Amino acid sequence: MVPVPRFLSLPDYNRQLLTLCEEDADREHYRYTETIEERFQEDVKNCHPLPTVQFDLTLRIPITTNKWGKFYLNKGMHEYSVSPKHAGSKVNLILTSALVIVQDENDHEIVRHRRLYGDTKQQQMDWLPYLKQLSLRPRALKYTGIYDLMPPTMKAYLEGCSHTEVGRVLKTLAELTNRTGFESAVNTVNQALCYDAKDADSLENLYRRLYSNVPELPPMPLHPGIPKMKQMSAHLITYDALLKGKGGAAHA
Template sequence: MTVVENIRRLDADGVSARQIAIELGVSRGSVAKYTSIEDYSPTPPRPAARPGAQSLEGFTEVIDAWLVDDARRPRKQRHTARRVFDRPVTEHDYTGSYSPVQRYIKAHKAAHRARGEGFQQLVWPAGTAQVDFGEAQALIAGVKILLHILVVTFPYSNMRFVQAYRGETAECVAHGLRTIFEHINAAPRQLIFDNATGIGRRTGKKVIESKLFGSFKAHYRCQGRYCNPYSGHEKGNVENAVGFLRRNIMVPEPEAQSIEGLNQMLLSRCAQLAEEDHYRKGAPIVELFGEDVAACLELPGIGFDPVRYESRRADKTGAVLVESNTYLAGPAFHDRLLTVGIRHDRIEILDEHCAPVVVFDRVYGKAEATILAPGSLLPALVAKPGAWGNSPVRTLVADPVRDWLDAAADADRARLLTHVDQAATATDFDTAIEAATKLITVGDDPASAGLGMLARRIVQGAEPATAVVDLGVYDQLTGITNTIEESAAAQQVIIEEVSTEEVSTGQIAVEKAA
């Protein structure tokens, strides 16, 4: 611009174009160009046509007709850029490349975009939370498993929390939300969800919500709102947080001994992220989150119990079907109407009077075999010990006990199973089998009352340590006994000698007196 200014300054002073070119060292054409411009006001830049654009000449009208016609077609059956490229090649002998077609379609869509189309920035009040699920891997007790991570965010402060579960059921959501509510000591006034099938589903303006989650909302007095299908942008804060938390606190895969331990670790890592500044407001997230908590609801005095109770009739073997998996209550409960308590981590079976029968770890997915507690089959095996060889319990006991039961007569087998049942009732099945294994290993009879005593001592940690017994103590006791006997004998000899002397002395005294 300095050269241009000098050209126009000299031109204004009446200097000829030839003289300007000589003085400034530019061509006379440049002088003529810059002196002829009347308006130097800034203008917006215009994109230059890229090479290859001329190859579409004669095809743009056809392409425009296809794209206009797409407006009347189903959304999933419209032309893509690849399809638009393929049709001119096969139908109109187009010889150009794919790139000009792709750029033309992009420009066409931008030019014909509706005024109301696109996303808009949403403002969320304090005390509002967004909820969503994602997936991530973790090492639990040394085993890598795929977990479903429940992410809860507060858009006002950008505070984020995460909890891991084996599924995305209503029980998982209710348990995770309760954990987070109690962690922050408050309940959000409004919860924003997508169409999560475990909680509820929105079809048009109609929302069908699970009974469990309806009870959860009533318990904490909060409200739920569901986004439109395929509209993740309506809760963009939590959508972004799912990927952010997965990349920042779960890389590499976190390790824990249990899912409960992992969830405690995740909460502490989320607290560390809260020390950072808000991406837009500039204040620490933890300070802004204080305003979120202040706008939330107070917690009730009792926490919500996230369990779903359903009635199930047991079959002839005493098994009930829960979510495509079979759980065995026990043969004694055959053909009875039982109550099943479904939690996020376990299945509880109750009898007709709501008395606990047995508890199982909840299995997600399809199990290959019936899920059972070995102790529930022991009473039936005591009554029919001949069924031992084909019982599923046989594969669940240690080799010494299995071998002993395989070789035992029915009466002895029933006797051992009776004591195992009693010990398992007092402790647990694994402890009872461990006690029986110890008795067999040392050569004792496992089918005795000592089995239950040993099982209780194992549970209490009072089992004596195995050690080499020093029998020398008995030699010491024998030596002490011998010493006592020798002392007694010596005392008897002394007494006898003293008595003899006294008798002799007495006789001498009598003789002298006489």
């Protein structure tokens, strides 16, 4: 075709082309005094019936994952994730023009990815199974290769959390990823770093603020006669001095 078409999904583009062909079928044939649709119906009468068994256009290959539960295609240029549970194990791949479907040895689907093309290094990563696995064993977080694959902001956030809170935070990140994707979880973590919020409850609240359709209310307008007050900052040292002066040091 001229010019060369550009599209994101080959199946969707093929359906679009089929619709255009059907719309064009009412045009008169360039050689015969009939429409293209009439010539097509004449051809259909002389065609053999289609096979009853659907022709499989997929490629099926076995492959072994690495210690991080990943595998490579296209001479190591394209990286795909499976899950930490299937690290170093054999899996079966079903390759279509648009998808890479990963199955276990019993042909049960584990995960599916959009198929990558091109001669540059690319990655398709599904973080959900990795975050779920890490939330079950949070103390081993830094000793896994998965930790090194995390975005720098997420690693910095987890390093600032207490040991007792890391498991809850990882579980919350898995839940956020399951709802709206890993990118939304990363954005929530970035906001939490700005507010220095280092607990799972704060992550949940920030997520609702970012991704729930709750309008942010503007500041309440004040009457012109009301004087503007300076913001007061709390100084606990002043309260300590007050308690000591009142004989409350023993109760502080």
